[in-house]
Amino acid sequence: MTAEIPAPANVVRADRLEGVVALVTGGGNGIGAAVARRLGAGGARVVVADVDEDAAGRVAAEIGGAHVRCDVSLPADNQRAVAAAVDWYGRLDLAFLNAGVVSGCGLGDDFDLSRYRLAMGVNLDGVVFGVRAAIPALRAAGGGTIVATASMAGIVGIPNDPIYAANKHAVIGLVRSLGPELRPSGIKVQALCPSFADTAIIGDSKPLLEEMGFPILEVSAVADAFFRLLDSDGTGECWFVVPGRESEPFTFRRAPGPRV
Numbered sequence: 001m002t003a004e005i006p007a008p009a010n011v012v013r014a015d016r017l018e019g020v021v022a023l024v025t026g027g028g029n030g031i032g033a034a035v036a037r038r039l040g041a042g043g044a045r046v047v048v049a050d051v052d053e054d055a056a057g058r059v060a061a062e063i064g065g066a067h068v069r070c071d072v073s074l075p076a077d078n079q080r081a082v083a084a085a086v087d088w089y090g091r092l093d094l095a096f097l098n099a100g101v102v103s104g105c106g107l108g109d110d111f112d113l114s115r116y117r118l119a120m121g122v123n124l125d126g127v128v129f130g131v132r133a134a135i136p137a138l139r140a141a142g143g144g145t146i147v148a149t150a151s152m153a154g155i156v157g158i159p160n161d162p163i164y165a166a167n168k169h170a171v172i173g174l175v176r177s178l179g180p181e182l183r184p185s186g187i188k189v190q191a192l193c194p195s196f197a198d199t200a201i202i203g204d205s206k207p208l209l210e211e212m213g214f215p216i217l218e219v220s221a222v223a224d225a226f227f228r229l230l231d232s233d234g235t236g237e238c239w240f241v242v243p244g245r246e247s248e249p250f251t252f253r254r255a256p257g258p259r260v
Contacts, residue, residue, distance in 0.1 A: 011143065011144075011145065011186075011188060012093055012094045012144060012145045012230055013230055013231055014042075014227040014228070014230045014231050015231075017039060017042030017043050017044045018042070018043035018044075019043065019044070019045070020039070020042075020043075020044040020045070020093045020094055021044070021045045021047075021085055021089040021090070021091055021092050021093050021094070021141075022036075022039050022044045022045070022046045022047070022085075022092075022093065022094040022095070022096065023046075023047045023049060023081055023082060023085050023092060023094070023095045023096065023134070024036045024039070024046060024047070024048055024049065024096045024098060025049045025050070025070060025072050025078075025081070025095075025096065025097050025098050025099040025126065025130060026049075026050060026072070026098040026099030026100060026149075027046075027048035027049055027050050027056055027059055027067075027096075027098065028048065028050030028052045028054075028055025028056040028058070028059055029050075029052075029055055029059075029199070030197070030199035030219060031098055031149060031192075031194070031197065031199060031219055031222050031223065031226075032048075032050070032096065032098040032099070033048075033055075033059045034219045034220060034222070034223040035096055035098070035223050035226050036048050036059050036060075036063060036065070037059065037062065037063055038223055038227065039063075039094075040062070040063025040064060040065055041063070044094075045065060045066075045088075045089045046060070046063055046065035046066070047060075047065060047066045047067065047068060047081065047084055047085040047088065047089075048060040048063075048065055048066070048067040048068075049067070049068050049069075049070035049072075049081040049099075050067075050069070050070060050099070051069065051070065051071045051072075051099070053067065053068075053069035056068070056069065056070075066084065066085075066088050066089075068080065068081050068084045070099075072097070072099045072121075072122055072125070072126030072127075072129065072130060073118070073121030073122050073125050073126055073129075074129070075129045075132070075133075078126075078129040078130050078132070078133040079133045081133070082095075082133040082134055082137050085137070086137055086140075091137065091140065091141040092134060092137035092138055092141060092144065093138070093141055093144040093145070094144055094145045094146075094147070095130060095131075095134040095138070095144070095145070095146045095147070096147045096149075096226070097126065097127045097130040097131070097134075097146065097147065097148045097149065098147075098148075098149040098192075099122055099126050099149075100122060100123050100126075100149055100151075101118060101119055101122045101123065102119065102161055102164050103115055103116060103118075103119035103161055103163035103164050104119075105163065106161070106162065106163070107162060107163070116163055119163050119164060119167060120163070120167050123164070123167040123168065123171065124167040124170050124171060127148045127171050127174060128174065130146075130148075131146060131148075131174075131178065131189075134146055135182070135185075135187065138185070138186075138187050139185050139186075139187070142186060143185060143186020143187050143188075144186070144187055144188075145187070145188045145189075145190070145230065146178075146182075146187060146188070146189045146190070147189075147190050147191070147192055147226065147229065147230075148171050148174070148175055148189075148190075148191050148192070149171075149191075149192050149194075150168045150171040150172050150175070150191040150192065150193045150238065151164070151168040151193055151194060151195075152193050152194065152195040152240060152241075152242065153165045153168045153169075154168030154169045154170075154171055154172040154191070154193060154238070155169075155172065155193060155238065155240065155250055171191060172191055172193070172238050175189050175190065175191040175236055175237075175238060176191075176236045176238065176252075177236070178236065179234075179235035179236015179237070180235070180236060182235070183235050188232075188234075188235045189235055189236060190229050190232065190234075190235065190236075190237050190238075190239065191237070191238040191239065192222070192225060192226055192229060192239055192241065193238050193239060193240045193241060193250065194217055194222045194225070194240075194241040194242075195217060195240075195241065195242045195243070196216050196217065197216065197217040197218075197219055197221075197222050197241075199219060215243035215244070216243075217241060217242070217243055221241065221243070222241050224247070225239055225241040225247035228247055229247070232249070234249060237249035237250075238250045238252075
């Protein structure tokens, strides 16, 4: 166990990372690894969690952090990852719930129940279980920040993977609902919503996207948006990240209320 670190202000800021204790799921590659590296460079103590323990270990070794194997679709693994951060560093200030997969199937003849369960388990259950695990530790630290990776597919539909769009829409609904609920506890909840980023998640689709002229986000641009998001005073926000635009919270229209 590492000696307990004096707690910073309960709101994590991009320019105040020294001593912050952060947990990053899906931190072994892609967006999670990029954010973990920047957190470590800023002086944060980072626990890199990933179902690929070797990848998590390599990133943790680069930044002088710790790592833990974590299948986010399992409640116990999320609890264990949070407990590891608290055991090693004394508390938790920031949870970046980033792990994600595509479904690889649709709702027609290509539907595959195991792929569906995997996509929902990682993309939605992983956020729900991650939030549940993180809240007590963040409250014990006097507050903190939760960031969930959603997607632009959570704001608009994507016909080529409706299951992915469904679970990302659910993550956005969760974040928007939790923001005001957790504010009194000093916990800020935000969603990061990138369009197609240059990570393993787009897989074989990358050549097709490039052929169609669809701009692909650099991972560094998504990491930039993450740190911009940290400095927001809002909560329950959904920050879009698309090529050529400065990231900011998406403005949802007010829903029509009942007429009297």
